[in-house]
Amino acid sequence: MARQQIATLTTDFGMQGPYVGAMKGVILQICPQAQIIDITHDIPSHDLLAAAFVLAQSLSYYPPGTVHVVVVDPGVGTDRAILAADYADQIVIFPDNGVITLVERLLPLKEIRVCCNTQYVPSEVSGTFHGRDIMAPLAGRILNGLSISVLGPRPGTYKLFDLPEPTAEEDRITGQVMQIDKFGNLMTNIPGPLLRQVAGRLDAVRTTCGDKDAGPLARSYGFVEPGTPLVVFNSMDMVEVAVNQGRADEFFDAEVGTQVVVIG
């Protein structure tokens, strides 16, 4: 059987307009047998950090050779580069704006190129929709076998975010909320391994989120009463503050940046 050709899309386009449908068509026109996977189109407009988290939590699960197209691109049409990279056999096409930061931390980079070879990157394109005009056609061609090594030179450098890091002193870790999911769960920047290393006994861990006590460290949401707060190691093995069957963002009046302190 032929290798399956999978392209994923991660954008802030929403679904209500024509942008997603146009990109899918362009990929399929070049590679009709591609399977196109929506990772998300609901990244908040221009929110590079949110996109970076979604990518980092999705990419490694795909089969080798999957082509991921990322269009969260407030700099579209300016001189920001479009990059194509190979992280652990996942091909990612993305604007050079830092959106790759968390993938870079998780997966080994095997190759990265600036997409500028005019044989593959048209110069006469719209100023506002490079997802359709440059990135989707490249995705189709890469699925058809084009190597990213022909797309242009390696970049001298490329943009990565600085992200707030947790601090640990003795039995206390101070971190913050990094992402809020659809349920209102608060993912922090405190890695599970760090907490397990710092804490004496896990059943004695105390956590505060903003001004409030965040309840016990539990194996999952259902181990406390509905409406009650708790702390879990989430599916990324990061410390997460939650409320069983409720919204922790509302319970704690929390947002991205709210301080979370864990005492082991």
Next chain:
Amino acid sequence: MARQQIATLTTDFGMQGPYVGAMKGVILQICPQAQIIDITHDIPSHDLLAAAFVLAQSLSYYPPGTVHVVVVDPGVGTDRAILAADYADQIVIFPDNGVITLVERLLPLKEIRVCCNTQYVPSEVSGTFHGRDIMAPLAGRILNGLSISVLGPRPGTYKLFDLPEPTAEEDRITGQVMQIDKFGNLMTNIPGPLLRQVAGRLDAVRTTCGDKDAGPLARSYGFVEPGTPLVVFNSMDMVEVAVNQGRADEFFDAEVGTQVVVIG
């Protein structure tokens, strides 16, 4: 041609986060040629009843052998079981929380198993994301040919909801709103056949929803003026209260549970 391998997803994850993308990747990593179909990710958080309705109205339309993964799972990480069932050659993987209730009423059960065989169900998994860690891998393997009969024993029992039933006396049926769709249409728990059996003449049927008259029984929305209420047999052949090109939920100030009375 090889049998097509189709996996569907029904979740309350929303699309903005990483959960859906991760699950799709896991299925594709195990079964790269799978076609993955989004039924919905917009079930309201933890709303088992809403998920039960969507499943019951979708499943029977899929080709035999389709694998449906259902992740509306407030009890994730607790001792609630994960079940795999065969309803009329549709394979469904779901948490044992009642979400299967309406499928159970519609389609014959051919087989059901508890997913616990550690050869297929890893025991070292996250506490919060069994959709990715247990259910998606099982879906991929079942698409690849694994029989659900090897996954574990038949459950002694499994959870089914009690649902409010309409009552009929003489020419009067008393029911309630069960689901509100995106247009604001109010699906009741009154089956079309029951109304046709009870009513003398369909053109004389009178319906009230909450305190208000719900207008005539019509063949479809467009048979009354825009903004005007009406009653239809909907696409499930259930009695539905609607407003032509308007929102019945707002018109009637209705919610799930609002009483609907039909007099035949």
Next chain:
Amino acid sequence: MARQQIATLTTDFGMQGPYVGAMKGVILQICPQAQIIDITHDIPSHDLLAAAFVLAQSLSYYPPGTVHVVVVDPGVGTDRAILAADYADQIVIFPDNGVITLVERLLPLKEIRVCCNTQYVPSEVSGTFHGRDIMAPLAGRILNGLSISVLGPRPGTYKLFDLPEPTAEEDRITGQVMQIDKFGNLMTNIPGPLLRQVAGRLDAVRTTCGDKDAGPLARSYGFVEPGTPLVVFNSMDMVEVAVNQGRADEFFDAEVGTQVVVIG
């Protein structure tokens, strides 16, 4: 390799209910190897104009033979016809309510038929869900090779909207906002070529949107400061009023119909 069989869906169903999942199942039951592509299900309820724009901006990018199913259908169940048309080898199945207006302007019509042949169009169907009962089955069959020419006669006429046209006098073009995208960008009805023809120097163009100055004509958003308005030729080569990394709909207090004047 066999020709790829692609069906797209464009609806106002939203994703939270069962309608999308049911339609996908019906197509796959008839044509299991179909790839089903979501163009959008987030058209505002009954908004034919929004659907017309999405279709016009998506269709031409798909491979020949793609079957596009359009279900924005406030007249479902009435005597409005269902049509099947071939526009430049794109097959479109749609209700006869004008939703095809903008596709009709962009792509040459090769064939159009009324779907009424009872061999292919069942007469015993629900009154409220022809997407599932008529259009999806037709899509599956057309993907399997059925010619639209057997579906029924050519329509004597079919519905097309009148759309507001811009007026040009000397160096002044008066148009209006036609669509607002997810970012708040305001697409007008002023074609790029018209502006380029009327304007003396593009860098001297002045634009007002409602009462406010809309800033310079720029190649893309990032050429003005964040929060600042600008005018671009958008990805459809239409004049668009935007705010860099902001919402033009809020900045200009604009809606569909707000006047936009360009002075060249």
